[in-house]
Amino acid sequence: MELVSIVDEQNNKYRFKRYKGYPFNVEAIGNVRDQLEKIAHFDVKPDDVIVSVFPKSGTHWLYNTVMMLRSGSLKYSGTPTFLEFQEFKLIEEKESPRTFGSHMRFRFLPEQMKLGRGKVVTVTRNPKDTVVSMYKMLQAMGDIGYQGSFEGFLKIFVTEECFMGNGSWFSWIKDMEEWKSPNCLSLSYKDFKQNTFENVVKLAKFLEVDHDEDFLRSVSDSIQFNKLKESHNLTTPPSDRWKDISEDGRLPIYRKGEVGEWKKVITVAQSEQFDKLFKEKVEEFGLKIKTSFE
Structure with a gap:
């Protein structure tokens, strides 16, 4: 493993761990x-x-939905046990039924999962909203890999040195699309937000849990963004794991969760450059994904 530190011409500072050519967050x-x-x-x-889920694309939203469906309870479950960020002893000792989190590319998931054991759920968000949300989170936290301007972060976000997802958003999506096992369900962030109940029903069917319509509608109501944000702020206890990089050991998970928030941050010129790059990368990687930037 190599600890990489980069300072670009605008004095933006990047810091990450590199292993076998892949970048990892310094907190890995x-x-x-x-x-x-x-x-x-x-x-x-x-x-x-x-x-x-690729970072800042709805991880906690999806995780708490899964937890409500699996437990039959509307209780807020907080932050998942992340495979790459937690000591392995804690991962192994977790009681069944176990639900974990991961921001890593699919190629790094357990080999048995690749063979169809267990289930994987993911949600894909407009990368423009993702990069804005990711930058805002980095600003709100201690030094976990980037200090600098939004423009500087946007430049690294589209490269294979984007440490938050072991490479660019494009390569992360490529890994997801190449996952051939039927044990994976992929949802759309925008559709999940606009058609929450329908997606909750789809997720419940995939997880093979049996609930009546009233409970599924209660889940749909309980996972509205503002309710999750309030629950996180009120019920999440401080964590020693995150005390050095966040206020009171509580990760700043929820900000706005809106679709199209990028329009308030990304300039017209930056947006046009991203659109051009997006088209090129989709063709280069042979991606099937269809993402609306509205």
Whole structure:
């Protein structure tokens, strides 16, 4: 593993761990290699679920939906146990039914999951909203890899040195699309927001949980963004794991959660450049994804 530090011509500062050519957030456990090996050989249980989402694309939203559906309770479940950020002992000791989180590319998920054991759920968000949300979160936290302007962060976001997702958004999506096992359900952030109940029903069917319509509608109501944000602020206890990079050990998970928020931050010129790059990358990677920038 290599610890990389970069200062560009505008004095924007990047810092991340690099392992076998892939960038990892500086908060990834240890030398990265050991954790990845443990994850790869993890003994997956048939009822294990991993919420695997590119950062700032709806991870906690989807995780709490999954938890409500699996538990039959409307209780807020907070932050998932992330495979790459938690000591492995805590991962192994988690009681069933287990639901984990991950921001890593799909290629780093457990080998047994790739063979169809357990389930994977993901949600895909407009990358313009994603990069804005990610930058705002980095601003609100301590030094976890980037200090500088939005323009500087936008430049690295589209490269394979984007440490938040082990490479660019495009390569992350490519990994997801190449996941051939039917044990993965992919949702759209925009559709989930606009048609919440329908997506809750779809998710419940995929997770093979049996609930009546009244409960599913209660879940749909309970996972509205403002309610999750309020629950997070009121009920999430301080965590020693995050105390050095966030206020009171509480991660600033929820900000606005809006569709199209990027229009208030990204300039016309930046947007046009991104659109051009997006088209090129979709063709280069052979992506099937269709993303509306509205």
